[in-house]
Amino acid sequence: MRTRPRLNPEPQTLLPEQSRPVERTTDYDYPLPEELVAQFPSATRGNDRLLVLQRATGEIAHHQFAELPDLLHPKDLLVINESRVLKARILGAKTTGGSVELLLVRRLEAGWLTMVQARRGVRPGMRVQLGSGRYGELVSRHDEGLWEVRFQGFSSDDAVPDEAGVVPLPPYIRRSAQSIDDTRYQTVFAREPGSVAAPTAGLHFTPEIFERLAARGIEVASITLHVGPGTFRPVRTELLRDHRIDPELFSITEAAARAIRAATDEARRVVAVGTTVTRALETAARSQCGFAQQTSWTDLFIHPPFRFHVVRALLTNFHLPRSSLIALVATFAGREPVLAAYAEAVKEHYRFYSYGDAMLIV
Numbered sequence: 001m002r003t004r005p006r007l008n009p010e011p012q013t014l015l016p017e018q019s020r021p022v023e024r025t026t027d028y029d030y031p032l033p034e035e036l037v038a039q040f041p042s043a044t045r046g047n048d049r050l051l052v053l054q055r056a057t058g059e060i061a062h063h064q065f066a067e068l069p070d071l072l073h074p075k076d077l078l079v080i081n082e083s084r085v086l087k088a089r090i091l092g093a094k095t096t097g098g099s100v101e102l103l104l105v106r107r108l109e110a111g112w113l114t115m116v117q118a119r120r121g122v123r124p125g126m127r128v129q130l131g132s133g134r135y136g137e138l139v140s141r142h143d144e145g146l147w148e149v150r151f152q153g154f155s156s157d158d159a160v161p162d163e164a165g166v167v168p169l170p171p172y173i174r175r176s177a178q179s180i181d182d183t184r185y186q187t188v189f190a191r192e193p194g195s196v197a198a199p200t201a202g203l204h205f206t207p208e209i210f211e212r213l214a215a216r217g218i219e220v221a222s223i224t225l226h227v228g229p230g231t232f233r234p235v236r237t238e239l240l241r242d243h244r245i246d247p248e249l250f251s252i253t254e255a256a257a258r259a260i261r262a263a264t265d266e267a268r269r270v271v272a273v274g275t276t277v278t279r280a281l282e283t284a285a286r287s288q289c290g291f292a293q294q295t296s297w298t299d300l301f302i303h304p305p306f307r308f309h310v311v312r313a314l315l316t317n318f319h320l321p322r323s324s325l326i327a328l329v330a331t332f333a334g335r336e337p338v339l340a341a342y343a344e345a346v347k348e349h350y351r352f353y354s355y356g357d358a359m360l361i362v
Helices: 065-071 160-164 179-184 200-204 207-215 254-265 275-285 324-333 335-347
Strands: 049-053 060-064 077-081 083-085 089-094 099-107 112-118 127-131 134-141 146-152 192-195 219-225 248-252 270-273 294-298 313-317 358-361
Touching: 049 065, 049 335, 060 065, 060 335, 065 207, 065 358, 077 254, 077 275, 089 134, 089 160, 200 313, 207 219, 219 254, 219 275, 248 254, 248 275, 254 270, 270 275, 275 294, 275 324, 313 324, 324 335, 324 358
Parallel strands: 049 358, 077 219, 077 270, 083 192, 270 313
Antiparallel strands: 049 060, 089 099, 089 127, 099 112, 112 146, 127 134, 134 146, 219 248, 248 294, 313 358
8 A cells, every 4th residue: 555645744854963874975976977968959859868767676777758758657747847047147347347257146126136257356336347338236245155236228127138148058068158058958848037057857858748748647737946056056065964055936836736735645656857846846845834836945955864755756867976966866766776877877878967868767
């Protein structure tokens, strides 16, 4: 008899300090040849490989992503993140001529919360020239080195990314953004603008795959989590548990909440498309209201000995070594099976990271 997942559970109880497993960041390292880091998307969306890992046995199988509908169970609930990537990277210059790079993080009441990179120090009142009578002025410094920046010369503050920005490709893609990235670094179901990085597990989906999922009786629910710059932030602490994740905004609609409640009540599998969906669902499960319509913030860092209350299968890309993302995946499926799967992916020349291939853990 299957145990029905609990809705609105109490916060998990951690092990006593003396018996809590020591999980070092270096435990999540692995060798990766640089040539396996995908620099461009596949020629055709969805034409990617899919490694399938069985949690119970550690068994590994190799498939194509287009086979996903046949690898899931009828009546599974697939949960996707419909956040849309902003053209958040803006290149400018100081009035003295030095180059400045802005990364728009979040819209404020006036202006934007922004990550500012410059060779020399920046200060309140400094203007970043953006050409054609446009500039951004640094108003005040916030936590984590972020700045409130107010822009002038644009049709509106909301229009700043589209009028001045480019797609903010992650640093391991060692090229400038191109026109192909405007569509391919965006899921086909992206709706709500707000992310500075794509929820990459969703990049593989096509309308045809969704049609086949529906024909097989697999339900799809949409939530939103806006990915912040913390997704690129490396884990620098010796122990995983000392790392902190920047808060990110997520929303669950009433329709999505109702679908998730029904799936858990009926002991159907909830399949998270990506680590962003996983963190949002597991955060909601631990909230006071449980699975109800909500908009909130999450800084949930999933690492051992975390216990999953909602997610029963995970679709994800291959992640950087020593990152919070690979820690989440390894917590879900076990560190040794995940590292073995990564070693197999390297051996079989899978493509890694944002534009790479996918992994299904069931």
